[in-house]
Amino acid sequence: MDFGHTKEEEEFKKRLTAFLDRELTEEIARQNWEDKGVGPEAREFSRKLAANGFLGMSWPKEYGGQGLSPTYDFILLDEMGKRWGAHVPLDVGYTMVGHTILRRGSEELKRDFLPRIIRGEIEFCLGYTEPNAGSDLASMRMRAVEEGDFYVINGQKTFNTEAHYSEYHWLAARTDFTPNTPKHRGISLFIVDMNSPGIAVRPLWTMSGERTNEVFYENVSVPKSRLVGEKNKGFYYMMEAIDSERNHVFTPCRLTPLLEDLIQYARETRYNGRPLAEDPKIKDQLAQMAVELEVAQLFAEHSRWMESHEIPMTYEPEITKVFISELDQRLVDVGMGILNLYSQLEEGSKWAPLRGRVEWYFLHSFMTTIGAGTSEIGRNVIAQRGLGLPRA
């Protein structure tokens, strides 16, 4: 057992942190994190990240990567997360979709998309959820029908965050309509140009001010070459990708800035002449959050380690996801409690403490245990896939 980094990894981290300290700003971090739309600054930052060799460390050389261990990507995610909860600006392509293209895509798709992902040039949005297919994703209805060299696609997706600035839609649609086919066996994955005729994107605004979208397809033609892997295997590809996606998306370090802000606030803010940091209850609560953040980091590191060594994962990434998303809510609750009356003040308001960030995290925290799968479904996965409990 070894909980340290190699000399090369330390070296990489040193170069990376120097770069991030210089180039990454709060504005760039928040453009992606809050789904405000990745603007020119974040796009430019993304290209610089790639140009300096910080993107694609763990990707195969033939597609523009450097062929090293996934550990490097995780160091990148951690170091970015420590700075305003930042993520790789074009993260859906980089942390999710790209891995499935690498695993399942045709050689043509790999050559077309992977180098551009690694150069930080393109972004994807996930097209999974539909109004009637949430937790029960396999019941999706969007139809893709073969016509000559194309699939013609009709239907509606919802909660497709990033759809308004992505170049590509990573779309799951039904391709087998024979009755009695189990619903998860008739789904395929496509890469669709977002500027294809027949696609309409409408904004949905969340309670924390982020934009997500509904996406409508009306007779959208997609070349057959844009089918990912085999027809009707899409749902399996989505499920096999989930573990790695959990490992890449749920980064405990992204909660570090919030905890540090709260500690700082407790030290600097007085009540009755004494710093809040001397209040035993506040001390206890923040200490518990620090403990849980250590635990969260270890959950993440353990399942990342499994992924890096190609050890089959069952419930480990799901534990990471469930725990971190719920820790987010507990931390926010502690924070709002410490800010007390001031917790109501939004960013931009007179008197708003900590730039109103805690109030924003509060609003956002309602999503964390829902997005990418609810905690309830997550616990089913842990129990059934991990502990072998029977399905109903």
Add this chain to the structure above:
Amino acid sequence: MDFHLTEEQKMLRESARDFLATECPKTFVRAMEKDDRGYSPEMWKKMADLGWMGIAFPEAYGGIGGDFLDFLLLLEEMGRACLPGPFFSTVVLGGFTLLEAGNESQKKEFLPSIASGDRILTLAHTEPGTTQFDPFLIQLKAQAEGKHYSLEGTKLFVPDAHVAHCLICAARTQGEPSSPEGISLFLVDSGSRGLRWELLKTVARDKQCEVRFQKVMVSADNLLGPLHGGGRGLEKVMSKAALAKCAEMVGGAQFVMDMCVGYAKEREQFGRLIGTYQAVQHHCANMAIYIEGARYITYKAAWTLCRDFPSTKLVAAAKAWGSDAYKRVAALGHQIMAGTGYMEEHDMTLYSRRAKAAEVAFGDANYQRKIVAKEIGL
């Protein structure tokens, strides 16, 4: 980053599990709860022959020279089996304190005989005044009288004092009653005049004692570590003891989860296996989360401690999480095992009682969070 266990570590774990499955069935655990001695000397000898007592001692002192992580894997299995007896007292509280604070001749005298299973030790540390855990609250007085010290006072929660050949007593030789400075450690022969023990009745039915020192005379040669400077060694031993307790808790909690998952796959209600109900599945998933977290943070804290990297926060975090985790796993276990698990004869009760004893040993979560708070600048 590497979570691999070495082949040797895997073998150690397997052989420990096999040995304890045979030698330490639950009938034995229950018998030892009622037994005055609380352990079996025959089994003790077998454990010594397997090299368990000396697993983490250097070879020069009769040990095997394994590292602390090997030792924790062994303790995990002991926690799983609810192993009764003075292993923890002898090796962790006795052996590690000697390793930490002892001079060469003390180590040479004691460690090989611990490794061979011939000597049982314990640490007399907490006192009636320790109404909240505090490693430095030491009021028992040691006064110099010529070439001897005279020890006077009462120790509480001293594990296995009734069978120990030797007690390490933390005494105050200087300073305020709760100061880390001015504490001295003494090796005290259990046959010393003026030394009396009495067994306490405890929730885990482990053998914890009150030990009274009435003018117990100890030779100055039996001072362990520097005069007035025993606090530092004590602190290090408390860290190791907390992590060793964490490992035991992980093993115990793992057993509870395995038992409950097995039960949920067999027990039917309303015509269905109870394991198909989401409420039961979620209880089990929560157990997995508590246990996995406890396991990794224990390993990481141990890895950090052994490399002499700053480890105060991690050790405290491990014991805070582990204490809460075992307690909650036990509570969830009772919920799944329901009425049958509430019966005294059920295995569940062995674990929930031990979860409480382990939680309060070497600082509960509230205590540990105070340390964490200090470490994060509060």
